[in-house]
Amino acid sequence: MNVVRSETPQSAVRRLRLPGNGFTYFTLNAGDRVSLIDPEGLQPVDLFILGDGAVLDPPDPAVGRSLMDVLTSSDQGAALLEQLQAAGLSTRQWQSFHFSGAQKTGTVVSVTAHRPVTCVAHAPAGTVAEEWLPATALSIEIHSDTDTPVDDLPLPLAPEIASMRIPAATARSYFVKAGDYIQIIDVSGKQCSDFLAFDANALKQGVERGLDMTATRTLMGLSSSTPGLHSKYFDETMQPLVEVVQDTVGRHDTFLQACTAKYYDDAGYFGHANCTDNFNTALEPHGVAPRYGWPAVNLFFNTSVMPDGAITVDEPWSRPGDYVLFRALTDLICASSSCADDIDEANGWQPTDIHIRIYDRSCSFPKGIAHRMTPDAAPILTRQTGFHDRTAALTRNFVEYRGFWLPNCFSNEGAIAEYWACRERAAIMDLSALRKFEIIGPDAEELMQMAVTRDVRKLSVGQVVYTAMCYEHGGMIDDGTIFRLGERNFRWVCGDDYCGVWLRELATRHGLKVWVKSSTDALHNIAVQGPKSRDILRKVIFTPEHNTSLDELKWFHFTTGRIGDARGVPVTVSRTGYTGELGYEVWCHPAQATDVWDAIWGAGEAHGMRPLGLEALDLLRVEAGLVFAGYDFCDQTDPFEAGIGFTTPARKTDDYIGREALANRRAHPLRRLVGLDIAGHEAVHHGDGVYIGRAQVGVVTSSVRSPLLGRTIALARLDVTQAEIGTAVQIGKLDGQQKRINATVVRFPHFDPDKTRVRA
Structure with a gap:
């Protein structure tokens, strides 16, 4: 389950996504009101209430199917059943309700809970008027009368070896065996968590071999100015320590330090709690020497790099329940923090908790990162x-x-x-x-x-x-x-x-x-x-x-x-x-x-x-x-x-x-897409400027080395006054001025301008 926080910081509205042909799980407190919303229309939904006794006010629903029949009828259902059992939730008693799909897009049903209850929702495939219809996603909105932030963790991905809470503005160390999995969860959303890991066997010998950002960037071939996780992280001897298995956020920072006392001192907040000091305390029992600043994998930290190289920061993208799942590649001593920063946007101005779960190496989790249809949508992990x-x-x-x-x-x-x-x-x-x-x-x-x-x-x-x-x-x-x-x-x-x-x-x-x-x-x-x-x-x-x-x-x-x-x-x-x-x-x-x-x-x-x-x-x-x-x-x-x-x-x-x-743009064109034949064998890339003399007149949009033509070709968008066939231009490299590659505007498609092959 992934819960999306609303725009209001203390909002009592939780939003979830129920995938088509899929399941979701959520908990309700007494008085909570649940709205099942069908944004596409015609999608039925089954709602299961775990336990016995009348707990909801539904508007005369049809009796639904057996919960166990639904859960055991698909791989997704079986996975949810395993998660429910791992969380200690019984599926032996339930109430079942079935609601037909809305004829128009909008609310299918709204129900109210009389007491705390656990719910499972399912969006089955269905047919309408003998037309084939795919099962489609529904939205779930949970409204509460209380303004208390909801601590509603996703279900465990599997039975847990260990589970620990890291309260706001603190840090904790923990041991992880080779092959085991580490799930780091943002409990309330918009909360950064720094992650450190050391080779446990090397530490026993008095040698510190931790995550090394320079080695990692070099081996993974990604610059430090690219926010996002590397697939693996290495120590200074170039040995891999952890790999990323799942990431529901996709926006992190892996090139800055955990926050330090100096940062707050320089800002005038003397004695402010900070992740570096918290790490020093947490790692002291393992013989790790203290530092003035810890280079870290800054999970959920939202930074960007401006064209002039300046680093900027904004509120994290993470929602409540978002997580990163690592796999330990050797025995590790790990440390995780809940960042203490409350003086800027780094944690949405309000530090909250981080939760850690450890799973056994025998588990099997598919690899994936988050894909969101729209910025406010729930994440969908990469699928096959x-x-x-x-x-x-x-x-x-x-x-x-x-x-x-x-x-x-x-x-x-x-x-x-x-x-x-x-x-x-x-x-x-x-x-x-x-x-x-x-x-x-x-x-x-x-x-x-x-x-x-x-x-x-x-x-x-x-x-x-x-x-x-x-x-x-x-x-x-x-x-x-x-x-x-x-x-x-x-x-x-x-x-x-x-x-x-x-x-x-x-x-x-x-x-x-x-x-x-x-x-x-x-x-x-x-x-x-x-x-x-x-x-x-x-x-x-x-x-x-x-x-x-x-x-x-x-x-x-x-x-x-x-x-x-x-x-x-x-x-x-x-x-x-x-x-x-x-x-x-x-x-x-x-x-x-x-x-x-x-x-x-x-x-x-x-x-x-x-x-x-x-x-x-x-x-x-x-x-x-x-x-x-x-x-x-x-x-x-x-x-x-x-x-x-x-x-x-x-x-x-x-x-x-x-x-x-478009009628106005047709009558008054400003730019035109053209083909370019490029002299020589230098590489040309998307975004390279196209010049005539000192003036930039366009930009390369796509370029390849054509195997058939034996030369580099490109598509480029040029000012219409410089886009005639045969016009000589130059591709600007470096700063656009220091290095130039000659090119000529040509007709495209380059290898088959009249598209005779596709019409064969």
């Missing part, structure tokens, strides 16, 4: 896709991408080999991290016509269109594709979770009868790309006679079928991709993903098909002139400046968000 078992058998090189683990490159392959497989034969890639939203209801077409720049009314069932989604000022929210599944059924596929929030806001603002349901976790997909992709899928995809066959499928169209024959796994196949090659995407339920992978992989072996990772994909998409959010466009960039002005036709007659601003 339905294809993970198959890709993990081919590589251990995974990276976190928008809340999922995706392969970066594959063992015995590498980015260049994967690239050539796609250009010359075929490649298969997991793209399940794409965000999917089902837009359904009588006003679905009206909503999408309003939300995107393309004319959705011209879209036929079975057709796909690439488009931009913009704010009122013309800046882009995201780009993506719209699938028309039916007269009132659309699927929006994009990169950003916020698109769903935006679409719901538009629907509410304009009074539209439409639901926007997140389906990312219910629909995973692989891309099969390359000149041989059609030959491979032809062997695998069965389509009924009334559907478009694979051989008939045109660019930006889709069909539905099955793997193998009429009884095989159901799939949707779209002729789309992100490589510039002939290619397809295959969409399926994650529970059946391995069957889909196995069938396609088996058919592809004879054609030399290879797996493809994110590193090779970047080579392919830049060559193909395909833009990427955060690099080639952002909310300050309009579709024309992003090089996708074709998605914004002037002839669209219906009004849409950003239309007036």
